[in-house]
Amino acid sequence: MSSRNDDRIHMHQADPQLEPEFRAFMGIMAFHSFLENQMCDHHPGAELTKLQSSIIVRLKAPKRLGQLARETSSLPSTMTAAADQMERMGLVSRQRDPNDRRAWLLALTEAGQQLRHEYTRLSRRLLQDLLHLDDVELETLARIGTKIHTNIQHVVQNPQLIDELDTSSLERTPA
Numbered sequence: 001m002s003s004r005n006d007d008r009i010h011m012h013q014a015d016p017q018l019e020p021e022f023r024a025f026m027g028i029m030a031f032h033s034f035l036e037n038q039m040c041d042h043h044p045g046a047e048l049t050k051l052q053s054s055i056i057v058r059l060k061a062p063k064r065l066g067q068l069a070r071e072t073s074s075l076p077s078t079m080t081a082a083a084d085q086m087e088r089m090g091l092v093s094r095q096r097d098p099n100d101r102r103a104w105l106l107a108l109t110e111a112g113q114q115l116r117h118e119y120t121r122l123s124r125r126l127l128q129d130l131l132h133l134d135d136v137e138l139e140t141l142a143r144i145g146t147k148i149h150t151n152i153q154h155v156v157q158n159p160q161l162i163d164e165l166d167t168s169s170l171e172r173t174p175a
Helices: 020-042 050-058 065-071 076-088 110-130 135-157 160-164
Strands: 092-097 100-108
Touching (some): 020 110, 050 065, 050 076, 065 100, 076 092, 100 110, 135 160
Antiparallel strands (some): 092 100
C-alpha cells in the first residue's frame, strides 16, 4: 500500500453498469494514481523532480532541449534549468548536434543510462508482476497510451479544438 496521501476514490472498482466511457476514465485515473504513487514511493531517482524523471525516461536517444520542452509541455527556460541541474548531478551531458553544429543535444551519461534502466525495470515489475499484464496486454496498453498521449498533445497545442467542440453533438442516445 502506498504511504502517500492519494485519492482513494479512484481506487474503487468501476460499476460494471456504468457506460464504457466512464469505466475507461475511472480505469485511467486509478492506473495513473497507482503507478504515480508506486513510482514516487519506490523510484530509484528519489532526489529528482517529476520533470527530471520524465527527461530520464524520454532520453532513450539524445534530443534537443526544445524537443524535450515540447514533449513535456514545459517552457524552454524550465527545461534548461532542469538540464543544468541534471548535468551537475552527472546524469546528462550536452553534446553538439552532428546535423546542426549550432544546436545542442542532451544525452544520458552512464549514470543516467543506469537510472533509466532502473526505471524500466521498476515499470516492468509494476505492470507485469503487480498488475499481471502479459506481453500482449502490455503492448496493447502501450499502443493505446501512445494514441491518447499523441492526441492530448495535439489538443494542448491547438486549444481552439476544445472551444470549437459542440457539446450538443456529444449527446448519445442510450442503447
